[in-house]
Amino acid sequence: MSSTIGDGSYRINVSNGLLLYYHHYSYYSQKVLMALHEKNLPFEECVVDIIKGAQFEPWFLEINPRGEVPVLQDVGKIIPDSTRIIDYLEDNFSNGDTPRLIPIDQGAETRQKVMQFRQLLDQVPAGIVTMGSIFHPEFVKNPKAPFFGPVRKMLANAETNSSAILREYAEKNPKHKDILLQKADLQEKKHFQVISKDEFAKVIGKLDNVLDKIEEELAKHGKDKKNWWLCTDRFTVADVSLAILLERLNQLGFESRFWTGGRRPNIEKYYENVKLRESYTKTIPSTCFHVKMLICSQNPTHLGLGIAAAVAIIIGGVIIVKKILH
Numbered sequence: 186m187s188s189t190i191g192d193g194s195y196r197i198n199v200s201n202g203l204l205l206y207y208h209h210y211s212y213y214s215q216k217v218l219m220a221l222h223e224k225n226l227p228f229e230e231c232v233v234d235i236i237k238g239a240q241f242e243p244w245f246l247e248i249n250p251r252g253e254v255p256v257l258q259d260v261g262k263i264i265p266d267s268t269r270i271i272d273y274l275e276d277n278f279s280n281g282d283t284p285r286l287i288p289i290d291q292g293a294e295t296r297q298k299v300m301q302f303r304q305l306l307d308q309v310p311a312g313i314v315t316m317g318s319i320f321h322p323e324f325v326k327n328p329k330a331p332f333f334g335p336v337r338k339m340l341a342n343a344e345t346n347s348s349a350i351l352r353e354y355a356e357k358n359p360k361h362k363d364i365l366l367q368k369a370d371l372q373e374k375k376h377f378q379v380i381s382k383d384e385f386a387k388v389i390g391k392l393d394n395v396l397d398k399i400e401e402e403l404a405k406h407g408k409d410k411k412n413w414w415l416c417t418d419r420f421t422v423a424d425v426s427l428a429i430l431l432e433r434l435n436q437l438g439f440e441s442r443f444w445t446g447g448r449r450p451n452i453e454k455y456y457e458n459v460k461l462r463e464s465y466t467k468t469i470p471s472t473c474f475h476v477k478m479l480i481c482s483q484n485p486t487h488l489g490l491g492i493a494a495a496v497a498i499i500i501g502g503v504i505i506v507k508k509i510l511h
Contacts, residue, residue, distance in 0.1 A: 203228035204258040206248065208235045209470045209478075210331060212311040213267035214255040215429045220271045222464035223420060224283045236339075241354040241365070250361045251368060252354070268307060271422055286422045299421045302402070305395055306426035310388060311433060313378050316344045317385040318437045324389060325438030330475040332436050344379060348372045396443055396452060399427065403451035415455070420462070428459045432469055 205221070205228050207214035221228055233239050233254050240252040249256045249265045257264040257273065264273045271286070279285045288295055318325045319337050328337070343350075348369045355365035378384040399415070406413045414424045431452070434443060444452040459465055470478075 202259075204231060205229070205255060206231045206233050206245070206258070207255040208233055209474065211235065211254050212315070212429060212433055213253075215432070215468050216267045216425055217255045217257070217270050218468040219425050219429060219464050220274060220286060220422070222467045223286060223425065224274060224278060226274065226278055226283060238350070238354075241351075241358070243358055246358055246361045250364045252361075252365065271425070275422075284419075286420070286425065288417060288419055288421065291417055291419075295417050298416045299423045302399075302415055302423040303421075303426050305398065306423065306430055309392055309395060309430060310375075310378075311430070313375055313385070313388050314392065315433065315437060316340065316379045317388060318439065319344070320380055321382055321385055324385070324442065326441050328438035329436045330472065331470070331478065332438070344376065348376065393443070396449060400444075400449040400451050403455055406451075420464075424459070427455070428462075428465060429468075431456045431459070432465075 203221075203226060205214075205217065207218065207230065209215075209232065233245060235254060239245060240249075240254060246252055248258075248263060251265065253265065255265075255267055255270060257270045259273070259277075264270050275285065275287050287299060315332075318328070319332070319341050322328075332340075351365055351369035351372060355362045355369065358365065378388060402415060410418070412418060414420050415427055416423055431444075434440060435456070440456075443449065444456070
């Protein structure tokens with residue numbers, strides 16, 4: 186089953202298997218999607234329209250009072266947070282044709298290394314990196330779909346108004362008011378790191394340090410380890426975190442800053458290899474999907490512009506899109 190959720194009339198059907206509430210463009214949803222595909226786990230999906238604010242509708246707040254995707258439903262169990270979800274999948278679905286993403290048969294040292302790199306990567310504030318790149322375009326070069334043109338403007342407006350919007354939702358949902366107000370307070374603190382160039386530069390500096398450690402680890406892979414992933418010859422939870430991070434940085438236009446042009450050749454090679462994995466192609470939205478979402482996101486009065494931009498993607502990529510939009 187695949188459903189797009191956008192209004193309060195939706196009623197949750199209890200599934201006999203796994204049901205994932207997510208959005209295709211959600212960074213943390215992508216981590217869970219990739220883990221599910223790596224583990225060859227069948228699952229039903231409900232796409233929560235976070236672009237239209239469905240995550241703050243009463244029906245979804247009953248599932249996750251924080252109004253965040255992804256959320257995994259396993260029959261009667263509800264598991265929020267991407268890290269918790271992936272750990273749940275590891276603990277409950279790691280037999281037969283369902284491979285482990287946290288190796289337990291390669292020694293304590295390997296397992297510890299996997300978990301350390303996972304923690305290092307998961308500490309990267311993906312939301313701040315994403316929004317900061319929009320407010321400070323001088324840090325990036327040639328952003329790619331979906332982070333271009335009207336999408337960037339929409340995200341900038343959403344970021345600017347996010348705290349106020351959260352407070353509005355808090356007043357409309359008294360049952361979850363306290364949690365939403367806490368979330369609004371936290372958003373205000375994050376917003377400062379987004380709009381302040383100096384604060385954002387500090388975040389980018391920390392990201393540089395993280396990628397230095399990744400490059401250093403990958404550089405240790407000699408001829409006998411040329412087919413290794415980050416920590417071992419197997420694809421692990423650390424690789425899931427790294428793959429989704431590199432994909433987001435590439436989409437935002439950070440690749441020339443962080444790894445191409447000889448800056449970090451081992452990360453560049455790693456990223457090219459990870460894009461060949463089946464789990465990657467099943468997780469990352471395609472060009473056709475971007476086109477569909479771009480058209481659907483337009484207001485009726487702007488539909489012609491949306492179609493023009495979509496056609497531009499098909500025939501010439503982001504450069505032509507920019508010419509049309511500007």
